[in-house]
Amino acid sequence: xxxxxxxxxxxxxxxxxxxxxxxxxxxxxxxxxxxxxxxxxxxxxxxxxxxxxxxxxxxxxxxxxxxxxxxxxxxxxxxxxxxxxxxxxxxxxxxxxxxxxxxxxxxxxxxxxxxxxxxxxxxxxxxxxxxxxxxxxxxxx
Numbered sequence: 001x002x003x004x005x006x007x008x009x010x011x012x013x014x015x016x017x018x019x020x021x022x023x024x025x026x027x028x029x030x031x032x033x034x035x036x037x038x039x040x041x042x043x044x045x046x047x048x049x050x051x052x053x054x055x056x057x058x059x060x061x062x063x064x065x066x067x068x069x070x071x072x073x074x075x076x077x078x079x080x081x082x083x084x085x086x087x088x089x090x091x092x093x094x095x096x097x098x099x100x101x102x103x104x105x106x107x108x109x110x111x112x113x114x115x116x117x118x119x120x121x122x123x124x125x126x127x128x129x130x131x132x133x134x135x136x137x138x139x140x141x
Contacts, residue, residue, distance in 0.1 A: 003036075003084065004084050004085070004086065005036045005037055005038045005083075005084050005085040005086070006035040006036045006037065006085060006086055006087065006106070007031070007035055007036070007037045007038075007085045007086070007087050007088075007089060007102065007106065008037075008038050008039075008040065008082075008083035008084060008085030008087070008088045008089070009027055009037060009038070009039045009040070009088075009089045009091060010040050010042065010075075010076060010079030010080060010082075010083065010088060010089065010090050010091070011023065011024075011027075011039065011040070011041045011042070011059075011079075011091050011092070011093055012041075012042045012044065012072055012075035012076055012079065012090070012091075012092055012093065013041070013042075013043060013044065013046070013050060013075075013092065013093025013094070014043065014044040014045060014046050014050070014070070014093070015046045015047060015048045015050060016046070016048075016050045016093035016094065017046075017048045017049045017050045017053055019093055019094045020041075020050055020053050020054060020093050021053055022096055023091065023093055023094075023095060023096050023097075024039070024053075024054070024057045024059065025096075026096035026097045026098070027039060027091075027096075027097055028057075029099060030097040030098065030099045030100070030101065030102050030103075031102060032102065032103045032106075035102075035103075035106065037085075038060065038083070038084060038085060039057070039058070039059045039060070040059070040060045040061075040062060040079045040082045040083065041054045041059050041060070041061045041062070041079075041093075042061075042062045042063075042064065042075040042076075042078050042079040043061060043062070043063045043064065044064050044070040044071075044074075044075055045063075045064055045065055045066040045068075045070055050093075051063070060082060062078055062079060062082060064078065072092070076090050087105075087106060087109055089102065089105075098120070101120055105118040105120075
């Protein structure tokens with residue numbers, strides 16, 4: 001059995017080679033030094049170089065196949081099955097974590113044990129945010 005971590009970060013994505021390095025760098029720079037963390041990337045059958053990029057980081061990759069149900073909730077569920085953290089953070093591959101948010105979220109959860117969820121504000125820094133974001137594809141081994 002794995003050692004329990006303070007935080008498990010589950011990232012879901014598909015064909016995210018354009019954004020995954022930015023996200024993983026933001027995760028690395030936003031994790032407080034005093035908290036143990038694991039990162040799990042759940043890939044929904046990517047056909048681009050996403051998994052190769054993810055492989056350059058200390059991340060556990062889980063790969064869904066095109067024959068499986070590919071949706072955000074399935075990715076999050078599968079990723080959650082691999083976590084050992086006291087707290088689980090779900091992030092989409094086209095997002096990034098802002099410095100300080102993770103530490104503040106843990107402080108709130110530790111201080112108020114009846115709180116089950118902490119969310120953040122979504123800021124469109126690229127000017128390309130749309131209300132429809134869906135993806136289907138094939139997973140590279």
